[in-house]
Amino acid sequence: MNILVTGGAGYIGSHTCLELLRRGHDITVVDSLVNAQREAVKRVQQLAGREFPFYQADVRDEEALETVFAVGRFDCVIHFAGLKAVGESVGIPLRYYDNNLNSTITLCRVMQRHGVKRLIFSSSATVYKPGVPMPADESSELGCTNPYGWTKFMCEQILRDLVVADPDWSVVLLRYFNPIGADPSGRIGEDPTGIPNNLLPFVAQTALGRHKELHVFGNDYQTHDGTGVRDYIHVSDLADGHVAAIDYAMNHTGCEAINLGTGIGYSVLDIVHAFERVNGVKVPYVISPRRPGDVDAVFASPDKARRLLGWEARRSLDDMCRDSWHWQSMNPQGYGR
Numbered sequence: 360m361n362i363l364v365t366g367g368a369g370y371i372g373s374h375t376c377l378e379l380l381r382r383g384h385d386i387t388v389v390d391s392l393v394n395a396q397r398e399a400v401k402r403v404q405q406l407a408g409r410e411f412p413f414y415q416a417d418v419r420d421e422e423a424l425e426t427v428f429a430v431g432r433f434d435c436v437i438h439f440a441g442l443k444a445v446g447e448s449v450g451i452p453l454r455y456y457d458n459n460l461n462s463t464i465t466l467c468r469v470m471q472r473h474g475v476k477r478l479i480f481s482s483s484a485t486v487y488k489p490g491v492p493m494p495a496d497e498s499s500e501l502g503c504t505n506p507y508g509w510t511k512f513m514c515e516q517i518l519r520d521l522v523v524a525d526p527d528w529s530v531v532l533l534r535y536f537n538p539i540g541a542d543p544s545g546r547i548g549e550d551p552t553g554i555p556n557n558l559l560p561f562v563a564q565t566a567l568g569r570h571k572e573l574h575v576f577g578n579d580y581q582t583h584d585g586t587g588v589r590d591y592i593h594v595s596d597l598a599d600g601h602v603a604a605i606d607y608a609m610n611h612t613g614c615e616a617i618n619l620g621t622g623i624g625y626s627v628l629d630i631v632h633a634f635e636r637v638n639g640v641k642v643p644y645v646i647s648p649r650r651p652g653d654v655d656a657v658f659a660s661p662d663k664a665r666r667l668l669g670w671e672a673r674r675s676l677d678d679m680c681r682d683s684w685h686w687q688s689m690n691p692q693g694y695g696r
């Protein structure tokens with residue numbers, strides 16, 4: 360198949376591109392590089408042993424997208440492009456709403472014009488209302504606490520409405536839980552700019568000595584060791600989930616929200632201890648006050664993904680910790696800036 364990948368230079372996008380190429384699909388990538396490096400694209404090409412077209416363009420730029428669609432005949436689109444920092448979205452909401460909503464609307468408009476009606480959208484577990492009973496399944500109540508989450512919530516609604524208006528469309532809303540890890544080659548991985556927002560890059564950079572210690576936010580949650588519990592999933596399992604979602608979208612119409620998680624929750628300290636054990640390194644940490652908005656535990660029901668996509672996560676916590684460290688220790692400065 361011929362697949363357009365927006366945001367394909369990013370963390371999840373680069374791993375998914377690699378998996379698509381390994382399975383023999385053709386891809387084209389559009390990425391503005393607002394949060395990624397061109398080097399990631401080069402490395403995916405090296406790992407796959409294949410070139411593919413790359414356009415440095417903003418998905419909100421309709422003319423640029425028209426050019427891309429004029430050249431390629433796509434069967435399906437995966438839309439990863441988006442801004443994703445929760446904290447930042449609180450300070451600059453308009454930038455988040457503009458980027459995440461307008462990129463989705465522009466993309467769909469151009470797809471429609473070219474008769475391409477198969478879309479896999481990157482949604483998030485943040486669309487679930489804090490405090491819903493766990494595990495969260497796709498019928499759990501929705502509601503967000505920050506602009507980033509609302510952009511995902513709103514995009515989901517826009518896409519549901521699009522499918523109602525034109526039932527030829529097939530849209531899969533993939534709600535990711537907490538992607539971590541990296542391709543086992545150690546050549547591609549998560550490369551956050553500045554201080555990482557997510558746990559694993561911070562853990563790995565602390566082990567590397569780039570930070571004095573890890574701040575564990577709160578140790579009085581209602582969990583087995585008091586620290587927050589999340590559903591961490593290996594990014595290569597997520598990539599496999601996208602391949603399964605494409606197969607599903609090619610054979611069905613309608614709009615389905617589907618969780619991509621393992622169904623297993625690990626605490627912050629579970630992660631720290633596993634990371635130390637698997638990699639033989641030390642991760643000094645201190646307990647800091649809770650962060651506003653954080654909840655005790657968030658983990659997925661993976662049943663719908665198993666049922667509809669025939670997909671489930673296969674990689675273990677040890678795999679995630681080993682592969683994260685492999686990437687970080689081989690690339691202490693990420694892709695290098």
Ligand SMILES: NC(=O)c1ccc[n+]([C@@H]2O[C@H](COP(=O)([O-])OP(=O)(O)OC[C@H]3O[C@@H](n4cnc5c(N)ncnc54)[C@H](O)[C@@H]3O)[C@@H](O)[C@H]2O)c1
Nearest residue numbers: 366369370371391392393394395417418440441443481483
């Ligand atoms: N990583 C997570 O924890 C997580 C969890 C749930 C959902 N998601 C969503 O999954 C998607 C991919 O996440 P990621 O972790 O790979 O993030 P990422 O920042 O590494 O990748 C996103 C990519 O999109 C590009 N981009 C952003 N806006 C663009 C635009 N308007 N036009 C063109 N390119 C643009 C960026 O340069 C980047 O390469 C995002 O939509 C994110 O919100 C991520």
